[in-house]
Amino acid sequence: MKTVLAELLTIGDEILYGQIVDTNAQWMATALSQAGIKVIRKTTVGDQEDEILTAFAEAEKRADIVLITGGLGPTSDDMTKPCLAKYFGCELAIHPEALAEVTEFFKSRGRELTEVNRQQAALPVCCEKVTNAVGTAPGMWFSRQGKVFVSMPGVPHEMKRMMTDLVVPKLKATFPTPTIHHHVIRTVGIGESFLAEKIADWERSLPLHIKLAYLPSLGEVKLRLTGIGSSRELLQAETDQLVEVLKTRVGQFIYGYGESPLEVVLGRTLQASNLTLAVAESCTGGYLSHLITSVAGSSAYFLGSIIPYAYDIKMRQLGVRPETLERYGAVSEETIREMANLVRAKFNTDIGVATSGIAGPGGATPEKPVGTVWIAYSDKYQTVTRKLQLSTERDLNIRLASIASLNLIRQSLPK
């Protein structure tokens, strides 16, 4: 089977000027390679017609599929649409369905449709519209002599939604791609190199048609097994068996499989076991609660939080004992223990969780350098505390401490 080749083309001066990082291209490259499509080149050009047209022609020569992002905004510096019309030799005209969608989009937000917005519904007549479910600029699908061009908005969440729901499925239907089976194993609480050491011989034992990739991201490491073959059932059986062996090695670090992040998996567990949760977070400043409430339906188990950021708010709003704070300080095992127990009692939940630390850059002492964080879990059976020594970066400390807190809940829940 011939490998299907794709090129990614990003359009926008702001990327060439270095004003934004092009994260879309990475996301798209991952999505395509998971669909069995090989990305052979990534190109970024500015908002100039000649540059864009040349890039179209070059890409069409090399690839079967050309995915374009950016330059679809309503403003005059957005060139993609007129260039596509010119390249494929057809006129721009208001697309009735697109107009209806953009009109509805504004109506649903109680806003007037301006002439500028109206022009977003103007599409080259030789393309198929690709619906933008979460924005005003529709995507465009062109095919010519077996090659496909797809143009999508540069706004990440609009592009991702369009890729996932419409573009990738349609590409798979249009091009013959091999059967690729991915099995993603999600781990938390162990670093990439330690994980690699623990499973080195397991990794060596993998058959040639099944490849392993380490996908480290903030606070966790995903393992992706990718099998290439003809039968999905067979590949699935093979990877399932390999995962069973993996569990015997690093089972305690595996929190889930596939797409669901830790906060979603944990949420399911809490809901299934009818447990409620309350949070008292200081150094994480709301990010832990945000992770928990980013999950749809989290109100079923999450009752609320207190963020006692200021020293005396820890006493006045949460009820931490002044003696504890004076004697041990806000960043201490004694304080974090009280915080977790107090928030559980105050909110009358099954579980209380607390964080307190030095996120940085300020607030450090010789004994408590930036990155020193205490976290605690409390239920009616036990209170578990843990000390973390994280990084020197404020943002990193906030995120890592929040993920570590979710993991502490996962590990401490009543069995």
Add this chain to the structure above:
Amino acid sequence: MKTVLAELLTIGDEILYGQIVDTNAQWMATALSQAGIKVIRKTTVGDQEDEILTAFAEAEKRADIVLITGGLGPTSDDMTKPCLAKYFGCELAIHPEALAEVTEFFKSRGRELTEVNRQQAALPVCCEKVTNAVGTAPGMWFSRQGKVFVSMPGVPHEMKRMMTDLVVPKLKATFPTPTIHHHVIRTVGIGESFLAEKIADWERSLPLHIKLAYLPSLGEVKLRLTGIGSSRELLQAETDQLVEVLKTRVGQFIYGYGESPLEVVLGRTLQASNLTLAVAESCTGGYLSHLITSVAGSSAYFLGSIIPYAYDIKMRQLGVRPETLERYGAVSEETIREMANLVRAKFNTDIGVATSGIAGPGGATPEKPVGTVWIAYSDKYQTVTRKLQLSTERDLNIRLASIASLNLIRQSLPK
């Protein structure tokens, strides 16, 4: 003066597979545009000789300067060096000075020089070595018929050091570069298309050497004026004057200039005016507090938050009157008004802010569809409420409502 054109070429399969984001290119683009060199294209190709050689030839046709990163490691899949030797038609040979440097590099770390490492000192004889002060792979500088190719390591800190100390100064000495001045104006609370309509004639009035770009991101739109000329002072004066006119049109939407996001600008204002802040956030679930506390030093003005996620927590922990909740519901002007006033009183701060809404996907009613959000600001002079009709996406609603709340504070602060 002819504009000096540059292309960025990144070499590496790992980028095409989406395993890493190419952040080097953004950093280099910024460095070049500050040096008055115009980046016209960014390309990424894999570790295949033919792909690399084609990319070299294409780039040489278009640009005066080609900056290459990646593919310089000691391993066999690193193709850049042999490809450069082939492209410029010369042999690889051990470069005595480079060998001395790499030997010293290992010696200083008490490590043995392996044959593999020794080969890192082999360079095409037709290039000038560019010293790598912090790594083992030297850079390479090629010139031919007035065009320059520079190859640098892909390791970010090695590339940055090489660019800053050696490559950029040498490029400026080699090519006559104009002065480029960027002026970024940050707006919030108005969509790109509405902004574009309000300033259409101002945009038309811009002189040819000053270009305008719209940079929309979640909840805000940045405007970037880019002036090209010979005198930085003159360009600065021109853009400053243009911004003065802009202020008379859309001044109420402008919250700042340059690099600082809304939460940072707002934080400076609060700190400068000695005002303290407390938050009661329901539908935003911690994200608003996270934005506020993501700013280093925010403890100077942010005292804390309550996240009364569950209905009865709004009463028990915050003190919202049961009658209000029963009569008007949690997502209502009456409730949000109480929440903002109550959290300000409870935490004894100058300002109280509150959010309550239907983030979705659940919880909607015919009168209150997903995306209906109330936000409120309270100080001792006034309580301001605002109703938002946002999107159907939970995550988007959480982020947009949080940004809108920061903007409400900005607009409502005692003058």
